[in-house]
Amino acid sequence: GRAGRQGDPGASVFFLSLEDDLMRLFNSEQLIKIMDRLGVGEGEVITHPMVTKAIERAAQRVEGHNFGIRKHLIEYDDVVNKQREVIYALRREILLGDDISDLVQEDVLSVVHALAEKRADPNQANDYWEFDELAQEFQSLFLTPLPITGEERLHIGHTALRESLSEAALDKYREKETRLTPDVMRQLERFVKLQVIDEHWKDHLNQLVMLRSGIGLRSYAQKDPLVEYKAESFHMFQDLMDTIEHDSVRLLMRAELVQRPEPPAAHTQQLEAKKAEMGYLGGQPPAGETPGVPPPAGAAAPVPGRPQQTVRKQPKVSRNEPCPCGSGKKYKKCCGL
Numbered sequence: 001g002r003a004g005r006q007g008d009p010g011a012s013v014f015f016l017s018l019e020d021d022l023m024r025l026f027n028s029e030q031l032i033k034i035m036d037r038l039g040v041g042e043g044e045v046i047t048h049p050m051v052t053k054a055i056e057r058a059a060q061r062v063e064g065h066n067f068g069i070r071k072h073l074i075e076y077d078d079v080v081n082k083q084r085e086v087i088y089a090l091r092r093e094i095l096l097g098d099d100i101s102d103l104v105q106e107d108v109l110s111v112v113h114a115l116a117e118k119r120a121d122p123n124q125a126n127d128y129w130e131f132d133e134l135a136q137e138f139q140s141l142f143l144t145p146l147p148i149t150g151e152e153r154l155h156i157g158h159t160a161l162r163e164s165l166s167e168a169a170l171d172k173y174r175e176k177e178t179r180l181t182p183d184v185m186r187q188l189e190r191f192v193k194l195q196v197i198d199e200h201w202k203d204h205l206n207q208l209v210m211l212r213s214g215i216g217l218r219s220y221a222q223k224d225p226l227v228e229y230k231a232e233s234f235h236m237f238q239d240l241m242d243t244i245e246h247d248s249v250r251l252l253m254r255a256e257l258v259q260r261p262e263p264p265a266a267h268t269q270q271l272e273a274k275k276a277e278m279g280y281l282g283g284q285p286p287a288g289e290t291p292g293v294p295p296p297a298g299a300a301a302p303v304p305g306r307p308q309q310t311v312r313k314q315p316k317v318s319r320n321e322p323c324p325c326g327s328g329k330k331y332k333k334c335c336g337l
Contacts, residue, residue, distance in 0.1 A: 072226070079230055080208060083237050087201050094193050101177075104189050104252065107245040108173055111141065112165045114242065122158040129153075138165065141246075142172045142253055172253065180257065188255055196248045204240045208233060 094100055119134035120126070131153050135146035147168040148156060156164075177185045211232055218228045317324060319332035327334050 075226055076212060076229060079233050091197060094190055099186060100189055105170065107249050108169050109166055110245050111249045112169050113162055116162045116165055120158055120161055126156060141250055142169050144168060144172045189252060192252045192255060193248050196244055196251065200240055200244055207236060
């Protein structure tokens with residue numbers, strides 16, 4: 001007690017059973033047999049150096065095992081940290097940059113190229129290309145028809161198709177920028193991009209948690225769960241970036257500015273009449289004034305918003321002076337209670 005409270009020298013002794021989990025998990029059966037041969041009774045204190053060394057070895061093995069677990073967990077966390085660095089770097093570029101039109105135009109081209117690869121396989125002849133689906137998705141994204149006629153579909157190549165789609169998409173983007181003015185377009189781009197990134201990044205984190213909770217089952221198929229987790233999370237991150245680009249372009253091309261409607265004229269007139277009736281700016285009328293009742297003739301009109309100064313009608317009475325009521329007592333023991 002005193003050693004702990006007042007800092008006096010003291011000593012502590014720890015007792016560990018040979019049947020403890022620490023010893024049982026790390027082969028203490030042989031040590032128990034040796035102690036039985038030496039005639040050590042149950043509950044007797046054992047101070048043999050062999051027992052002490054066995055406990056130290058068991059503790060070191062437990063520490064090494066726990067360190068391996070922590071190191072393994074860090075490797076899982078590093079996957080998320082690397083993806084977080086990419087997302088946060090992109091957000092900083094958007095927040096700190098004055099003009100992100102180049103980034104948005106890169107997204108437009110990336111979405112167009114992905115759409116062309118999806119519906120027009122360059123390894124196949126254009127007879128097998130899905131022009132109808134391509135026209136429908138292009139119209140849905142950029143609100144403009146496919147810039148390829150029926151006759152051009154028979155002879156156009158994949159490179160020419162990508163260039164034609166890219167030019168039409170960028171023309172639609174520039175048209176919207178001209179209509180909204182560049183300043184408004186920059187603000188709209190920043191707002192849309194940040195909203196899409198934040199929304200999909202939160203969903204991506206939830207998906208990674210679900211993936212990690214069940215990735216350990218891959219070990220039954222003789223696969224390393226960490227390697228499988230890295231591969232799966234990488235593909236999910238690629239899909240995340242593609243989704244961010246796609247949704248950013250789609251929302252940006254569809255977004256329009258809507259002016260807030262003005263309040264009705266009758267409502268505005270009622271507010272003005274109420275303010276004129278009160279004759280001040282605040283929540284309560286000045287002291288001594290009644291709303292709607294004009295002041296008496298010759299009285300000075302109160303200044304709106306200026307506090308009224310209190311005028312004391314009687315002199316201030318000290319606590320130890322005789323009470324002005326005439327009782328003969330001190331003020332503090334009479335009316336000053």
